[in-house]
Amino acid sequence: MTAQPRTVQPTTVQPVPAPHDSESAMSSATRRRQLMAASIGNVLEYYDFVVYAFLASTIATKFFPSESEVAALLASFAAFGVGFLARPLGGAVIGRIGDKRGRKVALLITIFGMAVGTVGIGILPSFETIGILAPVLLVVMRLIQGLAAGGEWGGATAFIxxxxxxxRRGLFGGIGQASIASASLLGSLVVAIVAGLVTAQQMNDWAWRIPFLLGGLLVPVGFYMRRNIEETPAFTAAQQAPSPMSHDLGSPLVLMAKAFGFTIIWTVSYYIMLNYMPTFLTKHAGVSQSQALWGNAVALVILVLATPLFGALSDRIGRKPLLLACCIAFVVLPYPLFQVILSGSSFVTIVAIQIVFNLFIAAFSGAGPAALSELFPTHSRTTLMSIGYSVSVAIFGGFAPFIATWLIGVTGSPISPTYYLILAGIVSAVVIWGFRETAHERLR
Incomplete structure (x- = not known):
């Protein structure tokens, strides 16, 4: 009887850790180019959101005329929040494209969408010119921006x-997040400069459009850079793998729920302390609009500089210590420090308080992108991370200025927005406490 040859079972190729060994094949110059391409898009994506928040009072008078100043401001902030409602849809659709067609394709889509929305708001006729169509078109522009931004953060973060x-994922993620803070800084500076060069009447009549139109100047540069970037080694390897793995990280629903809770304090602190603060200071702390914007710009410089440093620190000591420190800070500090602001403190004191808050936001922003990305497997990272993050931002961040204004209106107390910050800090701290430390693990 003839012996049968021994059958050797084929070995399933696993994407980890081999795919990420391919990181070594990417040169430092390529990594810098990748980082810059993602970052410049981030600046454009968030520049308009910041400018809109800083000009909310002016936009209220142009698109939402009302006998009640508070009602008009609420309508303006509601339109601001509508853009965030579109984020989860944008995160799901564009995130799916990013996981199937590539991070590069998704990033090209997002930069084009935000450009349409940004320039569109700058050229929209006011309510006085076209009536009810004006606020309708404003909401449409906000929806377009929201769809693009929903895919941008997850796509750009995964890419970086x-x-x-x-x-060095913490450092790279911190640099990417610093680019978003740079958008806040850029928006603050542009609005402050324009407001300083024209009269209050001119600003209200036509000059408010200038910051939106200037945002369009970043589009050609960002589009060119993103069109010429390479796909990431992790994505390329995941595409070549015969089947997805890293199912041990958890079910998609659980992972998205973790991202949702993780993001609450991040988005609430960011949009209250950075976007809403200028409006708060002008209405309740006796600070002029120009002072509020310049003070915000000073605090933002600290945020931009500190975020990459905290990201690098998270590579050494881990993500959780920095993340939990931020959560605790926003439980303990808002109430007493807001009382100081409202007690008639000097402008220098107010700016110092803003810097303190921004340092804690920088700690979270430095460690956050890497920590959140490390939760997800490569084959579904962009989709799941975008949805979990975007839903949280839509609910808690996009409407943060609206909620803060509403709380003050209901309670009659300017200190009431601090309750929102405190609750957010508690919830995110509980979620993050249950995370495993991933700073020294390879991407799955």
Whole structure:
């Protein structure tokens, strides 16, 4: 009887850790180009959101005329929030494209969408010119921006983290997040400069459009850079793998729920302390609009500079210590420090308080992108991370200025927005406490 040859079972190729060994094949110059391409898009994506928040009072008078100043401001902030409602849909659709067609394709879509919305708001006729169609078109522009932004953060963050070398994901993620803070700084500076160069009447009549139109100047540069970037090693390897793995990280629903809770304090602190603060200071702290914007710009410089440093620190000591420190700070500090602001403190004191808050936001923003990305497997990272993050931002961040204004109106107390910050800090702290430390693990 003839012996049968021994059958050797084929070995299933696993995407981890082999795919991420390919990181070494990416040169430092390529990594810098990848990081810059993602970052410049981030600046454009969030520049308009910041400008809109800073000009909310003016937009209220142009698109939502009302006998009640508070009602008009609420309508303006509601339109601001509508853009965030579109984020989860944008995160799901564009995130899926990013996971199936590539991070590069998704990033090109988002930068085009935000450009349409940004320039569109700058050229929209006011209510006085076209009546009810004006606020309708404003909401449409906000929806377009929301769809683009929903896919942008997850796509850009995944792209940056997957392009980072092992042991430096916190630094790279911090630099990417600093670019978003730079958008806040850029928006604050542009609005402050324009407001300083024209009269209050001119600002209300036509000059408010200038910051939106200037945002369009970033589009050609960002589009060119993103069109010429390479896909990340992690995504390329995941595409070549015969089947997805890293199912041990948890079910998609659980992972999205973790991202949702993780993001609450991040988005609430960011949009209250950075976007809503200028409006709060002018209405309740006796600070002029120009002072409020310049003070915000000073605090933002600290945020931009500190975020990459905290990201690098998270590579050494881990993500959780920095994340939990931020949560605790926003439980303990808002009430007493807001009382100081409302007690008639000097402008210098107010700016110092803003800097303190921004340092804690920087700690979270430095460690956050890497920590959140490390929760998800590569084959579904963009989709799941975008949805979990975007839903949280839509609910808690996009309507943060609206909720803060509403709380003050209901309670009659300007201190009431601090309750929102405190609750957010408690919820996110509980969620983050249950995370495993991932700073020294490879991407799955």
């Amino acid at each position: 983290i997957e392009s980072a070398p092992q042991g």
